[in-house]
Amino acid sequence: xxxxxxxxxxxxAMAIFSPLALAFFxxxxxxxxxKLPEKIIALVVELSVFIALAGIIGLVFLFLSNxxxxxxxxxxxxxxxxxxxxxFEFYFDWLSLSFATLALLLCFVIAFFSQRYMHRxxxxxxxxxxxxxxxxxxxxxxxxxxxESLFVGWEMVGLSSALLVAFFHERIMPTRNGLHLWIVYRIxxxxxxxxxxxxxxxxxxxxxxxxxxxxxxxxxxxxxxxxLVGAGVLIFLASxxxxxxxxxxxxxxxxxxxxxxxxxxxxxxxxxxLGAFLLLRLNPIVQLSPILAWTVVxxxxxxxxxxxxxxxxxTDIKSILAYATLTQVGIIIAExxxxxxxxxxxxxxxHASLRTYQFLRxxxxxxxxxSLEESLGRTNxxxxxxxxxxxxxxxxxxxxxxxxxxxxGMDSMLEKFITKPFVQMFKLADIFxxxxxxxxxxxxxxxxxxxxxxx
Numbered sequence: 001x002x003x004x005x006x007x008x009x010x011x012x013a014m015a016i017f018s019p020l021a022l023a024f025f026x027x028x029x030x031x032x033x034x035k036l037p038e039k040i041i042a043l044v045v046e047l048s049v050f051i052a053l054a055g056i057i058g059l060v061f062l063f064l065s066n067x068x069x070x071x072x073x074x075x076x077x078x079x080x081x082x083x084x085x086x087x088f089e090f091y092f093d094w095l096s097l098s099f100a101t102l103a104l105l106l107c108f109v110i111a112f113f114s115q116r117y118m119h120r121x122x123x124x125x126x127x128x129x130x131x132x133x134x135x136x137x138x139x140x141x142x143x144x145x146x147x148e149s150l151f152v153g154w155e156m157v158g159l160s161s162a163l164l165v166a167f168f169h170e171r172i173m174p175t176r177n178g179l180h181l182w183i184v185y186r187i188x189x190x191x192x193x194x195x196x197x198x199x200x201x202x203x204x205x206x207x208x209x210x211x212x213x214x215x216x217x218x219x220x221x222x223x224x225x226x227x228l229v230g231a232g233v234l235i236f237l238a239s240x241x242x243x244x245x246x247x248x249x250x251x252x253x254x255x256x257x258x259x260x261x262x263x264x265x266x267x268x269x270x271x272x273x274l275g276a277f278l279l280l281r282l283n284p285i286v287q288l289s290p291i292l293a294w295t296v297v298x299x300x301x302x303x304x305x306x307x308x309x310x311x312x313x314x315t316d317i318k319s320i321l322a323y324a325t326l327t328q329v330g331i332i333i334a335e336x337x338x339x340x341x342x343x344x345x346x347x348x349x350x351h352a353s354l355r356t357y358q359f360l361r362x363x364x365x366x367x368x369x370x371s372l373e374e375s376l377g378r379t380n381x382x383x384x385x386x387x388x389x390x391x392x393x394x395x396x397x398x399x400x401x402x403x404x405x406x407x408x409g410m411d412s413m414l415e416k417f418i419t420k421p422f423v424q425m426f427k428l429a430d431i432f433x434x435x436x437x438x439x440x441x442x443x444x445x446x447x448x449x450x451x452x453x454x455x
Contacts (some may be wrong), residue, residue, distance in 0.1 A: 004066055008092075011062065012073040014055025015100065016090060016143065019136040022048035026132045030125065041128050042115035049111055049135060053104040060097055069093065072145055072209065088152075091145030091208050095345065099277055100142040102349050106269050106356050107135050113360055114261040123167060127259065130167075134160035138270055142277065147196045147206035150281075154192060154242075154274070158185040161271055164262040165255050177254035183422045184251045188241030192278075195234035202227040211284055225288060232285040232292050235278060243275030243329050246303040247413055252326060256318040260363055263318060268325055268355030273348050276329060279336045280344055287339050296337030304330030317362045325355050 022045060029036055062068060071092040114131070118124050137156025144150035162185060166178030199206045239245070244252040255267050266272065279286055279296065287293050304327045311323035328351045335344040 004062065004068075008059065008062055008068070008071050009073060011055045011058035012071070012090060012092065012143075013075065015052045015059065015104075016055075016073075016075065016139060018048045018051040018055065019132070019139050023132040023136040026125075026129045030129045036125055038115065038119065038124055041125060042111070045111045045128055045132060046108065046115075048132075049104060049108045052135075052139060053101070053108060056097060056101050056104055059092055060101065063092075063094075063097070070209065074145075087146045087205065087207065088149045089145035089207070090143045090149065092143065093212075095280065095341075096143050098345055098349065100139060102352060103138045103142055103270050104135075106265060106352065107138070109356065110261050110265045110360075113264075114259075117261055118259065127164070127167065130160045130164050131262075134164075134265070134271075138274070141274060145208055147192075147199055147208070150278070151189075151192055151196060154238075155189060157271055157274060158182075158189060158242075161185065161255070161262075161266050164266070165258045167258050167262070174257040177251075177257045179423075180254050181251045183418055184241050184248055186422070187248075187418070188238045188275075191234045191241070192238040195231045195238065198227055198231035198234065202231065208281060211282065214284070228285055229289045229292060232282075232288060235282055235285060236292065236296055239275030239279050239333070240299065241275070242278070243272055243333065244303075244326055245275070245299050245330065245333060246306055248418075249303065249307065249326055250413060253319050253322045256322060260359060264356045264359035267322060268359040269352040272325060272329055273332070273352055276332045276336060276344065276348060279333065280341065283336060283339065283341065286337070293337050293339065297334045298337075300330045300333030300335075300337055302330070304328075304334070317365065318359075321355065321358055321362065325351075 025044065026041075028034075059071075063071075073090045073092065074088070075090070076088045111131070114127070118127055121127065133156050137153045137158075137160060139153070141150050141153030141157060144153060162178050162182040165181050166175045168174045196206055199211075203210065241248050252267060252272070256263050258266075286296060307323045307326035307330060311320055311327065314320045314323060328347070332344050332347050332351070335347065
């Protein structure tokens with residue numbers, strides 16, 4: 001058994017440390033302004049992701065051949081204080097292995113696609129720096145054995161997502177939309193952080209294995225249910241923000257400002273499903289309260305319904321795919337709320353694979369249509385083209401159509417109730433910081449600065 005344990009640890013280290021080494025290398029080169037050739041960047045990224053994928057496949061083979069169902073890997077010593085301990089452990093079971101295999105396989109495909117798509121782009125190296133951070137984050141999040149380590153991966157995915165949306169920072173809209181995404185993700189991060197605190201308060205630790213082994217009934221008998229239900233509500237809030245559930249759906253079409261590869265991997269495949277993965281991982285806590293479970297089902301189905309309506313009124317391919325993605329994510333969330341485990345996982349794998357293909361195919365779809373038109377002729381092509389939709393005329397139909405055209409008012413809700421209050425709060429904090437700093441420095445903040453003070 002020692003030989004098997006050593007092999008499991010070896011493959012686990014391959015899967016975890018290869019993306020981390022990639023992110024460290026790319027960040028180091030970027031910080032010290034070392035200009036790397038495109039071929040070197042592409043080779044290093046693809047090789048690192050391939051090594052990580054090989055590690056995951058090795059773990060799957062060992063699990064199947066030796067009857068292993070779960071494995072814990074702790075590469076770093078646990079940080080202990082008198083009343084708190086921070087555990088950075090990784091937990092391998094069929095859920096984490098399935099999601100990590102999907103993530104690394106799609107990351108490898110996107111890396112291969114991006115080296116050509118981003119060719120001669122001025123921000124080529126910057127793109128792959130952020131991409132390497134994302135790969136590391138998604139691997140850590142999917143393989144985490146504790147809520148603390150998952151939070152680290154969650155943060156890395158969120159940071160790289162926001163910065164890649166604002167990748168084309170020469171224009172105002174990408175940076176503005178990146179800010180919208182960053183603010184919603186901050187809410188998600190805060191909710192997950194508070195949920196981590198409540199889990200530690202209720203259970204004394206944040207190990208997923210302990211939560212899964214006890215199940216909902218065991219947790220209800222052992223600890224105070226209200227505290228865990230509160231943690232469950234916060235976990236659902238974190239998932240809702242990350243997976244763009246209603247009413248947080250407004251940021252998803254805004255996120256399409258980034259390069260097409262990021263739209264595919266983030267908002268078609270992996271990042272958008274990370275909230276569903278979190279709910280699936282901590283499903284015993286969600287099922288602890290029937291009210292919470294039905295709330296998850298309700299918001300999942302509501303998101304699916306609203307997104308399905310809005311998708312039918314969109315005119316650009318990325319927006320159509322974005323809302324079609326949300327429709328399926330809402331159904332996946334509802335499946336998890338019903339207490340299902342295998343079906344949501346299969347749904348995630350199939351949906352993520354399909355959306356990745358569709359997002360990558362979208363830029364060339366018009367050129368493909370033109371080539372078909374030239375080959376078949378306009379008359380023959382029209383026979384196979386979908387019939388155009390007529391504008392609705394009934395009162396109810398017009399109301400629904402108007403609702404869909406306005407995207408359910410979610411953009412304005414996001415702007416009015418989330419983005420503007422946060423920006424205003426940050427501005428007030430900036431003013432307070434400057435006044436407080438001036439007071440500590442013995443300078444009257446109301447007096448105008450002299451030319452010497454400005455310089």
